[in-house]
Amino acid sequence: MSVERTTSLLEAIDWERGLHAGCGPIGYFLDPDRFVALERSGETLWLTLEEEGLVGVATGPLAAPRDQWSECLIDGPFPGSATVARVGGWDLLCRATLPSGSPAATTDDLEGVRRLLEVAAPTSSVWPGDPHVVAWFGEVANDRLVAVAALTRWASGRHIIASVATAPDERRHGHARRLMEEILVDAAHRGVDDVALGVGLENAGALQLYLGLGFVHRARLVRWRRLPLGA
Ligand SMILES: CC(C)(COP(=O)(O)OP(=O)(O)OC[C@H]1O[C@@H](n2cnc3c(N)ncnc32)[C@H](O)[C@@H]1OP(=O)(O)O)[C@@H](O)C(=O)NCCC(=O)NCCS
Known part of the structure; x- marks a missing residue:
């Protein structure tokens, strides 16, 4: 698989818009103060952010934690691995105002x-x-x-x-x-023009509330944390 990488926030915004028309989860995390790099391969995006170390957000069919990330949110079919532990997650919903x-x-x-x-x-x-x-x-x-x-x-x-x-x-x-x-x-x-919100995966009542208000499901962001070596 060939992977392209950019450290330009403006280019990252363009890539995200090109792929998800600004509607995917990555756009919410394009924070100028924490942005390190965005990588892409086909429909998969990996965003690296600085937050007392490197953390990430990935979305798409190949989405999986990068080795350098201590923690991340993954919206994709990643099944888990021996080096990371699942520590919760949330659904991202949004709708027009x-x-x-x-x-x-x-x-x-x-x-x-x-x-x-x-x-x-x-x-x-x-x-x-x-x-x-x-x-x-x-x-x-x-x-x-x-x-x-x-x-x-x-x-x-x-x-x-x-x-x-x-x-x-x-x-x-x-x-x-x-x-x-x-x-x-x-x-x-x-x-x-539009607003989003996050609902904990266990919060069925709140999810019902927001779907009833016309919010649309955009991503299921599962949180993974890297296990200490030897764990
Ligand atoms: C989620 C919460 C804010 C809902 O507040 P509320 O004032 O009770 O909600 P409403 O009465 O306006 O409910 C509107 C609709 O939402 C859905 N809903 C709300 N709570 C629900 C529950 N516990 N189970 C199932 N559906 C629920 C129902 O469709 C409901 O309509 P209905 O009562 O006619 O069936 C409230 O339960 C709460 O404060 N929970 C703890 C904090 C929390 O989880 N906040 C949301 C974080 S994302």
């Missing part, structure tokens, strides 16, 4: 957001104070914050909805569905 409708209410009650996440979604990846957050949104019922979510902008320029959570005693009342629909409107008003 909604140009009309009522926009979500932003909240500046960041202490309330933190308290709700601690109870409802303690493993959330994004918390108040995270520099990628564009806005926090909240749904209030009976003067109480019952559902929250954040619109974030990654260094690649892509917009991701994160930290979606509803108070445990308020679930299945439609709070998250309403909040998400309104965030899609808010994002359109901010000039954002």
Whole structure:
């Protein structure tokens, strides 16, 4: 197999657009501050990033961890090997924003957001104070914050909805569905054309919520970590 390699971020963006029209998972990770190189062979892409060592993202039929990566996300048929361990993963979903409708209410009650996440979604990846957050949104019922979510902008320029959570005693009342629909409107008003989100592979309820909102599955990113030598 012949493999081409580029260390130019602009060329990497072109390669990704050429292959996936900007819709594949690699585009989300083209972060100028961490970018090292992109390699390609046919429909397979390997992206190397610097993150206290080298990590990677690979997608396509030949996607597999590179020897130099300490950890990676693989969207492909890679079955595993003796040198890496599977440590979770998530589905990447995305959809277009909604140009009309009522926009979500932003909240500046960041202490309330933190308290709700601690109870409802303690493993959330994004918390108040995270520099990628564009806005926090909240749904209030009976003067109480019952559902929250954040619109974030990654260094690649892509917009991701994160930290979606509803108070445990308020679930299945439609709070998250309403909040998400309104965030899609808010994002359109901010000039954002499409948004993505990540759903843990074990989170069937949240997946159901997003598919019901018209989100489309783009990739299954399985996380692999290199085992220490001799493990
Ligand atoms: C996922 C979560 C945000 C859903 O919030 P919610 O306010 O209960 O969701 P809604 O009531 O708006 O649900 C809308 C639809 O989503 C789907 N859905 C939501 N939770 C579901 C569950 N546990 N199982 C199956 N489907 C579910 C259903 O289709 C539901 O419609 P229905 O109630 O008419 O059947 C909430 O369960 C939560 O906070 N979970 C913990 C944190 C988390 O996992 N966040 C998502 C991270 S990606």
